[in-house]
Amino acid sequence: MKEIETPSDAALARLQEPVAGAPPTVAQTAYGRAIVVTSGKGGVGKTTTTANLGTALADAGKRVAVVDADVGLRNLDVVLGLENRVHKHLLDVIEKQCTMEEALVRDRVRRTLYLLPAAQNREKDDVPEAAMCSVIRALQTQFDFVLIDCPAGIEQGFRNAVAGAQEAIVVTTPEVSAVRDADRVIGLLPPNVPAKLIVNRVRPALVRKNTMMSVDDVNNILRLELIGVVPDEKEIIIATNRGTPVIDIEGSETGAAFRRIARRLLGETIEIPAFQERQGLFSRFMSTLGIARP
Numbered sequence: 001m002k003e004i005e006t007p008s009d010a011a012l013a014r015l016q017e018p019v020a021g022a023p024p025t026v027a028q029t030a031y032g033r034a035i036v037v038t039s040g041k042g043g044v045g046k047t048t049t050t051a052n053l054g055t056a057l058a059d060a061g062k063r064v065a066v067v068d069a070d071v072g073l074r075n076l077d078v079v080l081g082l083e084n085r086v087h088k089h090l091l092d093v094i095e096k097q098c099t100m101e102e103a104l105v106r107d108r109v110r111r112t113l114y115l116l117p118a119a120q121n122r123e124k125d126d127v128p129e130a131a132m133c134s135v136i137r138a139l140q141t142q143f144d145f146v147l148i149d150c151p152a153g154i155e156q157g158f159r160n161a162v163a164g165a166q167e168a169i170v171v172t173t174p175e176v177s178a179v180r181d182a183d184r185v186i187g188l189l190p191p192n193v194p195a196k197l198i199v200n201r202v203r204p205a206l207v208r209k210n211t212m213m214s215v216d217d218v219n220n221i222l223r224l225e226l227i228g229v230v231p232d233e234k235e236i237i238i239a240t241n242r243g244t245p246v247i248d249i250e251g252s253e254t255g256a257a258f259r260r261i262a263r264r265l266l267g268e269t270i271e272i273p274a275f276q277e278r279q280g281l282f283s284r285f286m287s288t289l290g291i292a293r294p
């Protein structure tokens with residue numbers, strides 16, 4: 001992988017426009033954490049993870065910027081319910097068509113959460129890696145967390161998303177193809193970018209029947225620090241259709257899992273619970289009679 005270029009002072013100065021409603025203070029001289037959420041394989045939950053962790057971290061009082069690095073597709077705005085408020089995007093900032101302040105979309109509910117949207121009508125190759133580094137670095141001067149939603153694949157879009165990050169979260173599902181792609185991505189991360197693992201869409205009933213890889217099976221291959229296990233749950237679809245993060249859906253196990261991951265990112269030690277499979281009416285009836293399922 002190409003060595004990451006350090007942005008020039010001039011590039012940084014151009015991008016360090018104050019964010020609306022939250023001018024940087026003298027105390028905000030320390031850099032925030034820039035974390036790329038990546039996977040290799042498409043559709044395993046990167047955008048869902050970025051949106052929910054960003055929201056949960058904002059709930060914890062942190063200033064958070066979520067960056068949609070999936071240039072050409074753009075999804076993060078929809079998952080956050082902000083699509084109607086997107087006017088400018090990442091490439092406008094890079095090409096100096098607007099300031100960072102103009103491109104950032106502030107969440108209506110969480111006032112410390114901001115989205116930097118992706119361009120929909122552009123190509124991933126249009127983003128120079130050095131400029132991406134400058135954007136992320138500028139955001140780091142104003143936010144505690146900068147979460148970068150990486151596109152699928154290992155081409156230019158991946159390289160851009162990783163360029164400005166100092167940490168990575170690798171998301172995989174317990175499927176052989178997803179784990180293999182995650183393994184490839186881990187090998188492509190720069191050596192100075194430590195990675196943590198989220199295993200998403202786990203279905204305990206299938207693991208129990210030995211038809212799905214367990215979290216241990218996955219991590220025996222990937223061997224990363226496990227920061228979270230997220231069950232497969234229909235509430236995510238409901239949440240996405242509403243443009244609400246799943247952490248806001250009451251009783252959602254997935255939402256609770258993302259909140260725990262956010263707390264672990266903040267340094268808390270919280271055990272990863274063993275997820276119970278959801279019981280249907282018949283199973284619940286059998287349980288009350290004391291008859292276990294085969």
Ligand SMILES: Nc1ncnc2c1ncn2[C@@H]1O[C@H](COP(=O)(O)OP(=O)(O)OP(=O)(O)O)[C@@H](O)[C@H]1O
Nearest residue numbers: 042043044045046047048152201231232233236240
């Ligand atoms: N834990 C889960 N349970 C059920 N559905 C999920 C879960 N996580 C993600 N999904 C669903 O899987 C689909 C893909 O999720 P998402 O868009 O977050 O993946 P992605 O990795 O960002 O995809 P892409 O590579 O295309 O950017 C979405 O429809 C999402 O709602």
Ligand SMILES: [Mg+2]
Nearest residue numbers: 046047070075
């Ligand atoms: Mg995505």
